[in-house]
Amino acid sequence: MVKLIRRICIIFFMVSLVAYGGVRVYGFYTSDSGGPAIHMDSQKITVSVADGDSAILEGVTATDAEDGDVTASLVVESISNFITDGMRDATIAAFDSAGNVTKTTRRITYSDYTSPTVTLSGPLTASTSNSSSLLDVITVTDCLDGDLTSQVQVVFDDNTQSVSAGEFAMHIQVSNSAGDTLDLPVTVRFYSASEEASAP
Numbered sequence: 001m002v003k004l005i006r007r008i009c010i011i012f013f014m015v016s017l018v019a020y021g022g023v024r025v026y027g028f029y030t031s032d033s034g035g036p037a038i039h040m041d042s043q044k045i046t047v048s049v050a051d052g053d054s055a056i057l058e059g060v061t062a063t064d065a066e067d068g069d070v071t072a073s074l075v076v077e078s079i080s081n082f083i084t085d086g087m088r089d090a091t092i093a094a095f096d097s098a099g100n101v102t103k104t105t106r107r108i109t110y111s112d113y114t115s116p117t118v119t120l121s122g123p124l125t126a127s128t129s130n131s132s133s134l135l136d137v138i139t140v141t142d143c144l145d146g147d148l149t150s151q152v153q154v155v156f157d158d159n160t161q162s163v164s165a166g167e168f169a170m171h172i173q174v175s176n177s178a179g180d181t182l183d184l185p186v187t188v189r190f191y192s193a194s195e196e197a198s199a200p
Contacts, residue, residue, distance in 0.1 A: 035102035036064040036073070036094040044107040049143045056108055062094035070096055077103065081179030086113040088178060116142040116174055116182040124170075124188045131163045134188060142176045151175075154188070165192040 041059035048055070053076040061071045073095040080089040086109055093103045122137040140148040157169040170188045175181040 034065055035100035036062040036067075036070045036096050038062050038074075038092065038094050038102055038104045040104070040106060044109065046109045046111050048112050049110050050112075056090050056106065057092065060092060060106070062102070064094075064096040064100075066098065067096045070094055079108070079178075086110045112143070114143050115180050116140050116148055116176055118172055118182065118184055124186055126188065126190055127193065128163045128165055128190050129193050131190065138172060140172075140174050140182065144178055145176045148174050148176060154186075157185075163190055165190055 039061045045056065045058065056076050056079075057074050060074055061069070062074055064070045071094075075093050077091045077093045079091070082088055088108055088110075090106045090108050091103055092106055093101055095101055117140065119139045119141070120137055121139065124134065124137065126132075126134040134154055135149075135152060138149065138152055138154070140152050142148050152172060152174045155171050155173060157171065160168065167187055167189045170186055172184040172186055173182065
């Protein structure tokens with residue numbers, strides 16, 4: 001009797017194992033494991049700096065074996081720093097209902113890009129006791145990021161650590177989100193506290 005029960009248990013275990021394996025194999029062959037296919041009418045596109053993601057996605061479609069047309073899922077996931085002047089790579093992604101993702105890259109060129117621009121509202125002078133006031137006369141605007149004034153740095157040519165009265169060679173520096181760095185050489189005059197006190 002014990003042997004019979006043992007045999008029945010073994011048979012039941014083997015049947016369960018085979019059934020489980022069959023379910024796993026069926027699931028493997030019927031699951032959606034492939035991502036959408038992305039199609040572009042051109043690998044390169046020219047856009048304006050004022051254009052949004054829709055311009056970058058112009059002429060791009062996506063299809064999926066299970067879901068069909070998934071063009072509506074397309075997104076611009078990221079845009080690289082400049083590869084060369086006015087040229088970047090956009091990473092485009094497409095999704096299907098099973099959560100599969102496909103990505104591709106499209107080269108974009110700006111038709112109207114200009115580097116950050118400096119505007120001075122006064123002379124580049126500052127007191128030795130308040131050198132940071134130099135930033136008050138500097139404004140930097142950028143066609144991609146807008147106002148970059150808060151990110152401006154004014155640095156000495158020769159890594160000077162302390163400020164004294166006189167004229168110094170310096171650089172106005174700032175970078176935009178695309179990695180374009182402005183490095184403008186300027187001459188700055190610092191005046192002493194006594195000069196400030198005697199000024200009319």
